[in-house]
Amino acid sequence: MLHILTCYEGQDGMKKVILLLVDSLMPHLLESCIQKKSIPALQFLKERGRYWPEFVTVFPTMTASVDSSLLTGVYPNVHRVPGIIWFHPQEQRVIDYWNGWRCAWKLGLTACTRNVLYHLNENHLSEGVTTLFEELEDRGKKTASINALVHRGRKKHRIKFPFLLNVLSGFRLNGEISGPEILTFGTLAQNNLNRAIPRYLKGWRKFCGFNDSYAVQAAKTLILSKDQPDFMLVYLPDNDHEVHKKNPDHAERSLIRVDRHIQELLNAFGSWEEAIVQCVFIIIGDHGQTRIGPNKEYTINLDHLLRPFRVLQLGEEVGDHDLVVCNNERSAYLYPLKKGKQEEMVQQLMTEERIDLIAWKKDRGVVVKQGGSRGELYFAPGGSHVDIYGSKWTIVGEPAVLDLRVHQGTIHYGDYPDALSRLFGALYSQEIPMIVITARPRYEFFCRYYPKHLNGGCHGSLHKYDSLIPLMIAGTEHPINEPPRLIDLKPFILGLFETVSPMG
Numbered sequence: 001m002l003h004i005l006t007c008y009e010g011q012d013g014m015k016k017v018i019l020l021l022v023d024s025l026m027p028h029l030l031e032s033c034i035q036k037k038s039i040p041a042l043q044f045l046k047e048r049g050r051y052w053p054e055f056v057t058v059f060p061t062m063t064a065s066v067d068s069s070l071l072t073g074v075y076p077n078v079h080r081v082p083g084i085i086w087f088h089p090q091e092q093r094v095i096d097y098w099n100g101w102r103c104a105w106k107l108g109l110t111a112c113t114r115n116v117l118y119h120l121n122e123n124h125l126s127e128g129v130t131t132l133f134e135e136l137e138d139r140g141k142k143t144a145s146i147n148a149l150v151h152r153g154r155k156k157h158r159i160k161f162p163f164l165l166n167v168l169s170g171f172r173l174n175g176e177i178s179g180p181e182i183l184t185f186g187t188l189a190q191n192n193l194n195r196a197i198p199r200y201l202k203g204w205r206k207f208c209g210f211n212d213s214y215a216v217q218a219a220k221t222l223i224l225s226k227d228q229p230d231f232m233l234v235y236l237p238d239n240d241h242e243v244h245k246k247n248p249d250h251a252e253r254s255l256i257r258v259d260r261h262i263q264e265l266l267n268a269f270g271s272w273e274e275a276i277v278q279c280v281f282i283i284i285g286d287h288g289q290t291r292i293g294p295n296k297e298y299t300i301n302l303d304h305l306l307r308p309f310r311v312l313q314l315g316e317e318v319g320d321h322d323l324v325v326c327n328n329e330r331s332a333y334l335y336p337l338k339k340g341k342q343e344e345m346v347q348q349l350m351t352e353e354r355i356d357l358i359a360w361k362k363d364r365g366v367v368v369k370q371g372g373s374r375g376e377l378y379f380a381p382g383g384s385h386v387d388i389y390g391s392k393w394t395i396v397g398e399p400a401v402l403d404l405r406v407h408q409g410t411i412h413y414g415d416y417p418d419a420l421s422r423l424f425g426a427l428y429s430q431e432i433p434m435i436v437i438t439a440r441p442r443y444e445f446f447c448r449y450y451p452k453h454l455n456g457g458c459h460g461s462l463h464k465y466d467s468l469i470p471l472m473i474a475g476t477e478h479p480i481n482e483p484p485r486l487i488d489l490k491p492f493i494l495g496l497f498e499t500v501s502p503m504g
């Protein structure tokens, strides 16, 4: 059957698309650096393209749940990846995609590595959804994933660990993972691209290739190969580590380094002008970060707060426990294991004023309270209220709990962008009873073995500080849903490659 390419770009065929996912890229820092003229590549793309400083990401604002939504275009209630750490009721164990060394150590280094390498893409990400890679490949497009955490595609790739790690793990980590036609997962996925990258970017100290320099070299090699994939997702992780350490107000140097990498990619086309003639560039963050206070006062110790209950400790087998706590930095999932205990737990959580929101499931909807206050809001999908994204809701109680403003039947969001869909998405990512809590700005949750970020940055909550990220699109005027959310990016990118069959 004959297909005609009716590309929005006119008759000169479709452009290639490069999506750069910069971990913890934040709009306020981006804008202040552009004002100081310290990030010329990002400035060029912003000035020559379109820019949205309030692009709404997914809740929990953690890379695993965010990337799953980016690639599938749906919230966690559909794609089923609840966060970076969560409780698996059938397997009766905590699933961790490596939230710090000490957590992984307690839960088993091999088990956590297998979660990231195999289970996230092959088992946890719902079979009922398709990824952007899968859909583009089904349409005959060539795609590449450079170091992205979520990369499910139609092709199988062999994973091979370095000899020493193989010995330490008893050779249990080698195997096959699915991905797009071209896949790098640090140096672990076996391919020709890996060989083209200098050795010094691939060693232990460089996290076996999980670094910005490796990713940019891989992307550059593909651009210069004259066989650049139609769509390429390039994940740049380094900025996240810096912002955690330095806090969001002092991470300028990190962003300057990111910009140098983007310059390298643009330079690969001969000129920056030529780059946006040949390609559509999309730059996004995955979540923001909030500056955490300088001392212990700013960590909400859940081990202490939940002392009246028998909490499962990391590494323990599930037995006569009351609950499991899975701490996603500035949010946490609590899973009551015994009937009738949830109410008692909520009462205990309500005594802590540094907790921002406490939410749980009720009658196909969600109840939300604020820590330390009496106000309560209930909401459920379907009803007479419509939010600014066109979703319908029933709301009962005090809209102020989620900083909602209802004007002539329309729900507008304040401090918690897209709060209803995002909170619902998190709580219905699993079918078991669960409570989700978030920390007030400047605070984070802490449990034994979990990482702390005092005086640094941290994320995970529903608040706008963690939730609003920049979106930059250069090289196309193709429309995107407005106001845009992360889940709108998949249909936008598919739209860039639309083909239309002629009549008959």
Ligand SMILES: [Zn+2]
Residues within 6 Å of the ligand: 024, 240, 244, 459
């Ligand atoms: Zn982070």
